[in-house]
Amino acid sequence: MSREWPAEGTIYTETIVYTAPERYLADAPYQLAIIETRDHQRFTVRIVVDSVNEKANVGEQIRFAEERDGVAYYRRVRSV
Amino acid sequence: MRQVALIGIGKTAFGAFGDRSLPSLAAEAVGLALSDAGIGPSSVEAFYLGNFAGPSFTGQNHLAPYIAGMAGFAGIPCTRFENACASGGSAFFHGWQSVAAGLCDCAVVAGVEKMTSRNTAQVTEILAGAGDMAGEGQAGATFPALFAMIARRHMFEFGTKREHLAAVAVKNHANGARNPLAHMRKTITLEQALAGKLVAEPLTVYDCSLISDGAAAVVIVPVSHAPRYRSSKFARVLAAVQSSDTVPLDSKPDITTFSAVTRAANQAYAQAGIGPRDVHLAEVHDCFTIAEIVASEDLGFTPKGDGGPFAAAGCTAMGGVIPINTSGGLKSKGHPVGATGVGQLCDLVQQLRGEAGDRQVAKHQIGLAQNLGGSGGTCVITILEAA
Numbered sequence: 001m002s003r004e005w006p007a008e009g010t011i012y013t014e015t016i017v018y019t020a021p022e023r024y025l026a027d028a029p030y031q032l033a034i035i036e037t038r039d040h041q042r043f044t045v046r047i048v049v050d051s052v053n054e055k056a057n058v059g060e061q062i063r064f065a066e067e068r069d070g071v072a073y074y075r076r077v078r079s080v
Numbered sequence: 081m082r083q084v085a086l087i088g089i090g091k092t093a094f095g096a097f098g099d100r101s102l103p104s105l106a107a108e109a110v111g112l113a114l115s116d117a118g119i120g121p122s123s124v125e126a127f128y129l130g131n132f133a134g135p136s137f138t139g140q141n142h143l144a145p146y147i148a149g150m151a152g153f154a155g156i157p158c159t160r161f162e163n164a165c166a167s168g169g170s171a172f173f174h175g176w177q178s179v180a181a182g183l184c185d186c187a188v189v190a191g192v193e194k195m196t197s198r199n200t201a202q203v204t205e206i207l208a209g210a211g212d213m214a215g216e217g218q219a220g221a222t223f224p225a226l227f228a229m230i231a232r233r234h235m236f237e238f239g240t241k242r243e244h245l246a247a248v249a250v251k252n253h254a255n256g257a258r259n260p261l262a263h264m265r266k267t268i269t270l271e272q273a274l275a276g277k278l279v280a281e282p283l284t285v286y287d288c289s290l291i292s293d294g295a296a297a298v299v300i301v302p303v304s305h306a307p308r309y310r311s312s313k314f315a316r317v318l319a320a321v322q323s324s325d326t327v328p329l330d331s332k333p334d335i336t337t338f339s340a341v342t343r344a345a346n347q348a349y350a351q352a353g354i355g356p357r358d359v360h361l362a363e364v365h366d367c368f369t370i371a372e373i374v375a376s377e378d379l380g381f382t383p384k385g386d387g388g389p390f391a392a393a394g395c396t397a398m399g400g401v402i403p404i405n406t407s408g409g410l411k412s413k414g415h416p417v418g419a420t421g422v423g424q425l426c427d428l429v430q431q432l433r434g435e436a437g438d439r440q441v442a443k444h445q446i447g448l449a450q451n452l453g454g455s456g457g458t459c460v461i462t463i464l465e466a467a
Contacts, residue, residue, distance in 0.1 A: 012233065013229040013230070013232045013233040013236070013335065014229065014232060015225050015228035015229050015232060015280045015281050015282075015283075016278070016280065016281040017220060017221075017222060017224075017225045017228075017280050018277075018278045018279055018280060018281070019200065019201075019204060019222065019224060019279045019280065020201070020204070020220065020222065021201060021204045021205040021208050021217075021220070021222055022201040022202055022204070022205045023205065024220045025201055027220065030220060032219060032220055032221055032225050032229070033229075034229060034329065034330045034335075042330040042331070043330060044215055044216040044219045044221060044328075044329070044330045045219055046219060046220060052281075058232060058233070058236045059236075070218050071218060071219050071220065072219070
């Protein structure tokens with residue numbers, strides 16, 4: 001089931017999941033976040049991080065990366 | 081509406097009991113509650129069972145009449161209530177309504193869960209069903225993850241620290257170590273709690289309640305009938321309120337408070353004719369340490385945002401301003417999900433009767449129990465008074 005994911009947003013809250021449910025055991029650890037759009041809509045998504053030390057923090061900007069198996073993945077918007 | 085009395089309580093130990101079936105645990109708790117009340121099974125007119133996921137954990141459905149048959153009162157109306165971790169509280173609320181409304185003169189309310197026959201990943205998956213499976217669950221949210229995100233936002237908005245969360249765990253383990261029926265009877269240090277293995281950052285294993293087996297039961301009758309059954313002390317229900325909210329965490333405007341809890345608390349205090357300052361002790365739903373901190377704020381024991389320092393200062397410890405979870409809470413006593421709401425009432429009644437042994441608090445006239453379902457989709461608050 002595909003849905004409309006916002007192109008960008010900010011991190012409202014986040015966590016790194018170490019103990020995963022059975023179907024996501026292979027993914028752990030992974031960063032999960034509730035993101036908020038400019039018009040205050042919220043979505044629960046995954047954040048793609050290269051290592052848990054580079055996780056996205058509350059208030060940071062993120063941008064849509066891809067959707068796989070009904071899960072939306074976002075990446076941090078890095079200032080260059 | 082009639083006033084309602086709790087005239088009997090019964091609890092199994094909470095723990096990992098590989099050799100015990102779910103119905104046998106429930107039947108044991110019911111038997112203990114009946115004998116505590118001094119009545120036989122033939123006096124029971126209705127049976128209310130709180131159970132979250134017995135069918136998923138054990139494969140057995142149709143649990144209420146199954147357990148009633150073992151307890152010796154088959155024939156009466158028997159119904160199972162499922163409201164996630166507030167299943168036990170919800171069963172009690174409906175039993176209370178029936179007795180208060182005069183539809184029945186003696187009801188038994190029990191709660192039970194049998195969780196340890198599954199591995200952690202399976203339990204995590206089953207528990208995730210208390211949240212929004214299509215949204216947050218699909219994204220990979222576990223219950224620890226949902227409460228970790230609540231903790232992270234609480235930290236961001238109010239400056240709550242890891243040390244504050246750990247203080248709740250240390251306090252609840254200290255209390256539970258003195259509870260003979262607790263699952264994990266050991267004290268822990270602040271250093272241990274802080275260095276625990278991460279489950280969902282910032283929560284470690286020491287921030288999470290236990291996966292337990294266990295059951296609890298109470299017997300309720302109209303207050304006017306109570307002297308017939310029991311000459312010694314009983315507890316009067318001053319307020320019983322059940323409330324709800326949307327289930328997905330990302331649907332709530334503010335995740336640092338549970339509107340189901342504040343709504344139920346306001347109604348319960350109004351029903352009882354008291355305020356938070358009048359409560360002598362509370363059993364609150366510490367499925368995670370952050371949940372106890374948020375509950376202490378939502379119940380009005382401390383201002384919003386101050387729950388962390390309030391706990392760290394010892395205000396919720398034995399002898400504090402408002403002793404919270406003198407039983408050890410879900411953290412140390414254990415959290416057999418469906419049993420929890422009823423177990424909290426048993427623990428409160430023990431305190432109100434002055435029978436809590438070396439966990440006994442000095443002032444024990446009025447106690448409050450707060451039972452939370454999922455990440456706030458259901459809340460049941462019960463206020464009891466010693467009679």
